[in-house]
Amino acid sequence: MLEVTNLTKTFRSGGGTIAAVDAVSFRVDEGQFASIIGRSGSGKSTLLALLGALDTASDGHIMIDGKDITTMHDHELIDYRCKRIGFVFQNYNLVPNLTALENVLLPMEFAKLKRSERLARARKLLDQVGISGDKQQRKPGKMSGGEQQRVSIARALANEPKLVLADEPTGNLDSENGKMIFDLLHGLARSENTTIIVVTHDLEIAGRTDKTFKLLDGKLQNK
Ligand SMILES: Nc1ncnc2c1ncn2[C@@H]1O[C@H](COP(=O)(O)OP(=O)(O)O)[C@@H](O)[C@H]1O
Numbered sequence: 001m002l003e004v005t006n007l008t009k010t011f012r013s014g015g016g017t018i019a020a021v022d023a024v025s026f027r028v029d030e031g032q033f034a035s036i037i038g039r040s041g042s043g044k045s046t047l048l049a050l051l052g053a054l055d056t057a058s059d060g061h062i063m064i065d066g067k068d069i070t071t072m073h074d075h076e077l078i079d080y081r082c083k084r085i086g087f088v089f090q091n092y093n094l095v096p097n098l099t100a101l102e103n104v105l106l107p108m109e110f111a112k113l114k115r116s117e118r119l120a121r122a123r124k125l126l127d128q129v130g131i132s133g134d135k136q137q138r139k140p141g142k143m144s145g146g147e148q149q150r151v152s153i154a155r156a157l158a159n160e161p162k163l164v165l166a167d168e169p170t171g172n173l174d175s176e177n178g179k180m181i182f183d184l185l186h187g188l189a190r191s192e193n194t195t196i197i198v199v200t201h202d203l204e205i206a207g208r209t210d211k212t213f214k215l216l217d218g219k220l221q222n223k
């Protein structure tokens with residue numbers, strides 16, 4: 001479902017340029033759970049941002065279900081990001097003055113669903129990630145890190161994305177909560193046939209995914 005060819009992203013730095021992502025090629029099949037590892041500064045976040053069309057490539061191609069997102073026009077990209085991709089970030093990135101329920105409803109604003117259907121879906125997603133009852137009315141500041149990350153996963157799933165991209169989703173969590181988030185993502189890949197790509201420092205987590213890609217100075221390593 002995802003095929004990356006010769007993907008390159010260069011940044012200007014001082015007098016020269018650096019290739020944060022350097023001629024990377026790989027593929028991930030539908031429903032696969034893949035991990036990206038590599039030390040800090042190796043290009044993991046840059047690669048994920050390219051896959052999610054949050055940033056534009058300097059060179060190369062990203063084919064998703066037969067469509068090349070590197071050649072899409074802006075309005076197509078907005079549609080792609082909104083409907084096909086779910087993002088999960090290390091810092092959760094929830095809107096602080098909205099409740100858990102409202103955070104999950106937010107990406108559904110533009111979906112062609114009635115208000116009552118959106119509400120039912122948001123509640124169901126939150127139930128599925130273990131945020132039930134009164135907790136759904138809580139604002140992020142009143143939730144633990146693990147709970148906030150579960151809300152952010154529910155939000156990422158709001159529009160039934162085919163591809164979920166997670167940048168160090170367990171990086172701020174203790175190992176127990178980290179394992180819970182990992183199991184949640186893993187279950188999702190299995191039950192919904194969602195393709196998941198997770199960036200992680202945790203080699204134990206990486207070891208349990210279907211496929212692992214290792215980056216070093218922007219280049220993919222054979223491992
Ligand atoms: N917007 C930017 N401008 C300039 N350099 C950047 C930018 N974003 C990332 N970089 C550089 O690209 C390299 C890879 O960064 P990043 O993708 O954040 O690595 P990782 O997520 O693996 O820690 C680093 O050397 C970083 O300094």
Ligand SMILES: [Mg+2]
Nearest residue numbers: 044045046167
């Ligand atoms: Mg990073």
